[in-house]
Amino acid sequence: MTTPTSASELLKRLADAMRPQVTAATVLVGIHTGGVWIAERLHQMLRLEARMGSIDVSYHRDDHHLGGGKSGGRASQLPFDVEGAHVVIVDDVLATGRTIRAAMNELFDYGRPARIDLAVLIDRGGRELPIAATWCGETVRLPASQTLELARNDKGELDFRVIEK
Amino acid sequence: MSARNPQLNANGELIHLITLEGLPREIIIGILDRAAPFTEIAEREVKKVPLLRGKSVFNLFFENSTRTRTTFEIAAKRLSADVINLNINTSSTTKGETLLDTVDNLAAMQADMFVVRHASSGAPYLIAQHLAATGREHIHVVNAGDGRHAHPTQGLLDMYTVRHYKRDFTRLTVAVVGDVLHSRVARSQLHALATLGVPEIRVVGPKTLLPTGVEQMVNHDRLRVCHDLRDGLKGADVVMMLRLQNERMNGALLPSPQEYFKSYGLTPAMLALAKPDAIVMHPGPMNRGVEIDSAVADGRQAVILPQVTFGIAVRMAVMSMLAGN
Numbered sequence: 001m002t003t004p005t006s007a008s009e010l011l012k013r014l015a016d017a018m019r020p021q022v023t024a025a026t027v028l029v030g031i032h033t034g035g036v037w038i039a040e041r042l043h044q045m046l047r048l049e050a051r052m053g054s055i056d057v058s059y060h061r062d063d064h065h066l067g068g069g070k071s072g073g074r075a076s077q078l079p080f081d082v083e084g085a086h087v088v089i090v091d092d093v094l095a096t097g098r099t100i101r102a103a104m105n106e107l108f109d110y111g112r113p114a115r116i117d118l119a120v121l122i123d124r125g126g127r128e129l130p131i132a133a134t135w136c137g138e139t140v141r142l143p144a145s146q147t148l149e150l151a152r153n154d155k156g157e158l159d160f161r162v163i164e165k
Numbered sequence: 166m167s168a169r170n171p172q173l174n175a176n177g178e179l180i181h182l183i184t185l186e187g188l189p190r191e192i193i194i195g196i197l198d199r200a201a202p203f204t205e206i207a208e209r210e211v212k213k214v215p216l217l218r219g220k221s222v223f224n225l226f227f228e229n230s231t232r233t234r235t236t237f238e239i240a241a242k243r244l245s246a247d248v249i250n251l252n253i254n255t256s257s258t259t260k261g262e263t264l265l266d267t268v269d270n271l272a273a274m275q276a277d278m279f280v281v282r283h284a285s286s287g288a289p290y291l292i293a294q295h296l297a298a299t300g301r302e303h304i305h306v307v308n309a310g311d312g313r314h315a316h317p318t319q320g321l322l323d324m325y326t327v328r329h330y331k332r333d334f335t336r337l338t339v340a341v342v343g344d345v346l347h348s349r350v351a352r353s354q355l356h357a358l359a360t361l362g363v364p365e366i367r368v369v370g371p372k373t374l375l376p377t378g379v380e381q382m383v384n385h386d387r388l389r390v391c392h393d394l395r396d397g398l399k400g401a402d403v404v405m406m407l408r409l410q411n412e413r414m415n416g417a418l419l420p421s422p423q424e425y426f427k428s429y430g431l432t433p434a435m436l437a438l439a440k441p442d443a444i445v446m447h448p449g450p451m452n453r454g455v456e457i458d459s460a461v462a463d464g465r466q467a468v469i470l471p472q473v474t475f476g477i478a479v480r481m482a483v484m485s486m487l488a489g490n
Contacts, residue, residue: 056202059214064489075202082210109211 007150007158010121010137011038015045017135018088018119022046026086028119029053031103032074034092034150037158038121042090053078055089060102082111088134092150094120097131122160124148171293174302178490181293181306182483184315185356186383193360197325200482204475206243216485217246220277224250225267226309227283232449233309233319236473237280240480244488246278264288265295272296278305278484286312286349305487313349318483319448320353322476324361326468327403329475330444334361340397340439342369343407343429343456346376346418350448351407359385369397370407370429373418394429401439406431406447409456422455432458436466444468 027050030039036054043052056074089103100118107113117134124142142148147163172181172188179192206212222241224234234250241248253267268279281289289308296304310316324334331337339358345351345368358366368379369391380388391397398404409425419425436445445457445467453459461467 059216064216064485075205105215109209109214111210 005138007121007160011041011045011158014038014119014121014135014137015042018042019046021117022048022088023086024049026050026088027053027080028088028090029055029078029103029107031089031091031099032056035090037150037152038092038119039090041158042119051079053080055103055106057099057102057106060105062098062102076106076110078107078110082107082113084112084114086115086117087113088117088119090119092121093148094118094123094131094133094136095126097127097129100131101129121150122148171290171297174490179486180302180490181289181308182317182487183290183293183306183308185317185320185353185360186315188317188356188360190360190362193321193324193357196321196479196482196486197328199486200321200325200475200478203243203478203481206481207477213243213245215245217241217244217277217488220246220488221275222246222248222278222280222484223271223276224248224280224309225271225282226250226252227254227264227281227288228310230282230310233282236476237307237309237318237480240477241278241280241484243477244481244485246484264291268292268295269299272301272304276304278307278487280307280309281311282309283311286314288312307483307487310349313347313352315353316349316448317353318476318480319350320357321483322472322479323350323354323405323446323448324357325475325479326444326446326472329471330468331402334358334363337363337402338365338367338400339363339403339405340367340369340391340401341405341407342394342397342431344374344409345370345379345407346374347410348407351405352382354405355383355385355388359383359388365389367391367397367401369394371419371425394431394435395438398435398438401443404431404436404439404443404445406445406451406457408448408450409452411452422452426455430454430456430458431461433460433464436461436464442466446472449473 026048028039028043030036032054039052055076119135120133121137123133123136123139145165149161149163150158151161152158170187172179172183174180224237226234238248281292288311289306293306308315308317341351341354364387366385366388372392379390443466445461447469451457451462453462
């Protein structure tokens, strides 16, 4: 496969795509851990006023009985009223869609949002659920044997790594 | 079950919780870490997470305890499990046979987890052993208190409480005060405190209510026995009171509850000997005016009600960890 475009370039693209459609009341919710890093950046770039949130999907994973989510969960932080909100779920990589399904379930445990959108840096394909991103930095096709992982270095710079399983 | 710890599977993961004795530090810390985010679930619109959805948890209480049973029930329900409560009065003559027969019957009803309270030490272990011997290791057993042996979830929620208020176990002086002889809670506390590296542990009580060889009970070189409450409390960071177990006392171990209160009751004057920021814990139910003065039980240093709240999160952590392994 080709090396993905740099994360900072993808972030810029994603912010440009989102800008016309978000309002001051839009709330970003990042999925732990990569999604939170991206949501923090987008929050600055889009100059959003509402406080952002973070979601941990461990409690809603569908592979708990298979030993998934061994580390247990972190608490989700949603410092706003989910009821009636326009929520944008933010994640680094969209693949099977199972994480997004879990994130939506988690969100609904706090209230009924008016609308949920999905923003991801990269859509790598391999969907197992009928889920699509509203905004996406780039679409790539990766073989199932490879995992795409977002990493953050000491300087806070984000970059993708391809990991062979 | 061979030489390996019967609570762990071949990968060293927790499959039953029977006792804190010999439980690796990483597993205890893992449970405490996992419990922390569960404390927040009660504040959500939906006070449930689906980690045990579709699982059946059987509360097998061969000994009455409304409080412990209720906290296990709430914990299982917040994890979305189906909970079946059984209060079974034991007939002493047929106890052994009845116990395993009961287990076999409930296992045939597709139980996924047994929460067991029994007056006989070792009953939960017997059940776990029986399940393993009959190829049903996928059914998990949680000890909710067996005889004088262990009450591991109480020990864990006590450790959670200590960590919540004191952060670091390795610079604490902890006093465990009262009827240690009859207390499974004390045994679980002492094992956990030693494993978590508490440097000074004091066991405080009258000679008649401390088991012989208490110093050798846990693997710890700085476990001190004090028969004078003043010595035991001096400079302590944490005071863990135990309930005087009247119902378990056969024979005259004590002159009277009033006499006991005079020497071992935790009054404000006694508590003043501990550090000014010392916390006071009690596993409940309290005997006010016997082991603890109401002024202390309701005072600003008491963390007895937070213990109850943390207990639900800790039991959720244990059950979700077992179900995932």
